[in-house]
Amino acid sequence: MATPVLDKVEAESAASPYITVTFRIRRFNPEISDAVVWEDFQVEIDPKERVLDGLHKIKWDLDGTLTFRRSCAHGICGSDAMRINGKNRLACKTLIKDLNPEKPITVEPIKGLTVLKDLVVDMEPFFQAYRDVMPFLITKGNEPTRERKQSPEDRERYDDTTKCILCAACTSSCPVFWNDGQYFGPAAIVNAHRFIFDSRDEGGEQRLEILNDKDGVWRCRTTFNCTDACPRGIEITKAIQEVKRALITRRF
C-alpha cells in the first residue's frame, strides 16, 4: 500500500519535535485589578499540537490562574473561540505550525462581548440573539404519525447552516456588531436560515419579519469577516444574502 504522506509524518515525529514558543496573552481579572495586561509565557511544544495544548501547558505547569473555556478539544463544542494572532479561531482547531511559531503567538478574547476574566467573555447577548430568531421547527396542523417526508435535495438545501456550533467566532469578528451590539449578528442569521430553508418549516414569514427589523439582516455590510472566521466552513455571507433575497422576493 502506498503511504507517502504518512511516512513523512512518521519520520518527522521520530526526531524530538519540541520547539519553544512564546504565547502573548491578554490578561484581565477585575477581582484583582481593572487594568488589562499582556503577559508572555514560554512553552515547549510540538508544532503539530494545538494552541489549546499550549494554553493547557501554561495553565497546568506555569500559571493556574489563566482562565479560558474549553471542552471537546476537537472543534465541535464551540467553547474556545478566541482571537489568535488577530484572527478569530478555535484554539483547539489551530495548530502551532500554521501560525509562524518564530514570532510570539498573541491570544486575546473575542471582541464585542464583555470580557469577564482573561479569555472568558459574557456569551449571554450572543445566545439572546440566537433565541430571538426562534431557532426551532414551526409547523401547523396535526403531527403526522410517521416522519415528515423530505427529499435528499430539500435536505441538502439547508445542510450548510446546520453545522453551526454557536462558537461566536463570526459574530465577534463583525465590525457592525462591534459598533452596535444590538445587531443580531451573523450567527443568529445563520440559524434563522437553517429553518427558513427547511422544507418542513412553516414559520419562515415570522422569522423573516424579525430579521427585517432595524437590527436585522440589512445591517450586514458583506465584509466576509464572518465567513473567514467560521471554523465549520459555513458560507455565512452567502446564507445572509439568501435571507436578504428571501425578504425581497418572499420566496424560500
Added chain:
Amino acid sequence: MKIHKYDTVIVGAGGAGMRAAIEATKRSRTAVLTKLYPTRSHTGAAQGGMAAALANVEEDNWEWHTFDTVKGGDYLVDQDAAEILAKEAIDAVLDLEKMGLPFGRTPNGDIDQRRFGGHSRNHGEAPVRRACYSGDRTGHMILQTLYQNCIKEGVEFFNEFYVLDQLIVEVDGVKKSAGVVAYELATGEIHIFQAKAVVYASGGTGKFFKVTSNAHTLTGDGQAACYRRGLPLEDMEFFQFHPTGIWRMGILLTEGARGEGGILRNKDGERFMEKYAPVMKDLASRDVVSRSIYTEIREGRGCGPEGDHVYLDLTHLPPEQLDAKLPDITEFARTYLGIEPYTDPIPIQPTAHYAMGGIPTNVEGEVLSDNTTVVPGLYAAGEVACVSVHGANRLGTNSLLDINVFGRRAGIAAAEYSHQHDYIELPENPESMVVAQIENLRNSTGTERVADVRRELQETMDANVMVFRTEQTIKTAVEKIAELRERYKNVSIQDKGKRFNTDLLEAIELGNLLELAEVMAVSALARKESRGGHYREDYPNRDDVNFMRHTMAYREVGEDGSETVRLDYKPVVTTRYQPMERKY
C-alpha cells in the same frame, strides 16, 4: 449562599438532560443545572448514528435489535430494559424528527439508515441497516435540536453551575433525595437547590484515561456525588475502548466509517479482521475489534516506526461518498494529522470511549440504593446511569438511543413524582461538605500539582486497565491510585479567587476521577473472567456460573476515616435469551 426551590432539578444539559427537561418542564417547575452551556455538552461529539428498527431501507424489527443489544453486551444486559430500549427506539427517532432533526434521507424522503457494528438481521445472520444518522454529525444534530426545543418550551437553565454534592436525608429509615448543592462558576457563590425530584444526566467519566474520545469536562461528577453519599455504582469495571481513535490523540473516527466500507489494515496491508470475525469482519463488536488491533500490534504487525497503531483505510471509497457521509471525520484527519483520507490511510488506535457502568437505576430511571430499594426522588439517565442496557459492552448507536429513551422516561417520572410529593426538609448546613472541600483546596499550601497527579492517573489507567488486563496490572493500578489519592490531599491551587476559578474546579474534578478510578480498578480486580469490554488475560473466558451478575460497589468509611470499596453483586434480568457464546 442562595437557596432555590424547584419541583424538579436536572443535573446536566447533554442529550439525556435536555430530553428529560423537555418532559419535566411541561409537567413541573424545572431547573436545569449544567456546568457547560448546553450546546457544549459532549453529546455534540457523537458522530455515527442512533439505532432504531424503523425498517425504512430493509426488513428489521425491535426483537432483532433487542437480541443484538443483549448479545453485544455479552449477556450482562438486563433484558427487560433492552426490550424497552429497542421498542421505544422507533418513537424516539420519530420524536426527534418531529422536533426538527435533519436526518439523512432516502431517495423517497424517509429517514435513511446505515450499518453499524454488532447490529444484525435475524440474530446475527448479516449486518443490517439500523442506524439513523445525519452525516457524521448525528450527536451535534441531536444536541442542537434538543436545545432548540428547550428554548421553545421555555426550559430554565442555570449555565456554568457545577453540582458538587447530592443531599440525601434519612426519613423513617429510608434514604431520600432533598436536593443538590451547586457552585456558580462566574461568582464562586454556593447555591442550594431544594427539589422534590433530582435527575442526574451529567455524562461520562472518560477523563481518567489519557487516550480518550471524551471531553476534558467528562469527569464523572454525578457518579462521584452519589457514591460519596453512600449510593452504589454498578458495573464500573466495564469501559468501552473504541477501535478507531486518531493515533495518540484519541479523537474519535466513527464506526460509521467502517459502516460505509472502511477497512482496518496492518502494516502488511492485510485486512486482519477477517481472521478474528469472519462474518462481521470490521463491523464486529467494539471490544472484539479493539482486542484484535492490539493483538496485531503486539505480534509485530503494527504500523509506523514504533509499530504502535494500525490503519483505517478509506481510500477505496469514492471521494463524493466521504464528503457526503463522513465530512467531519475526514476533516479531523486533515486538520490534526495532515493526512488526505481520499488517498492515504489514517493511523488509528483504540481510544477510551464509554462508561457502561454508573449510577444503578430501574427502567423508570429511579436510582437504587442497593439491589432493589429505590431512593425516592432521585433519578438518573444517560451515560451517568446504568439501567443496564449496555451490559459489558455497548453497541454503537445505542447510547444516543439510551439518552433519548431513558432521558424522556426519567424526565416524566421525576415530574410525576414531584407532583405527588412534598419537599423534604434540608439537612442542617446543607452546604457544609462543599464549603469544606473548597476551603481546603483554596487554603492548601501543599506541594502537589493537580496536573501532575492527573497525568500520572491517566498514564496508569492507560497502561494497566485498558483493553488487556491481568491481576498484576490491575493491582499495579490499585496501588498507584491509592498513592495518588494520598498525594491528592496535598494538592494546592494557584487561583484563590472567586471569579471563574477553573483552577479550583479542575482540582475538584480530579478528586472525582481518582475516586471513580479506584472503584473501576477494584471492581475489575474482583471480576475473574472476561466479558465484553473487561478482558482478563489471566481469565480469558466468560464465566457465567460465577460472574453473570452485576457488580455493585459501595464506599465504606472506617472509624479512622479510611476509605475502602466494598463489592456486592446483583443478578442479571434474563427474559428471552439464554447466554450463548458470542461470535461475530
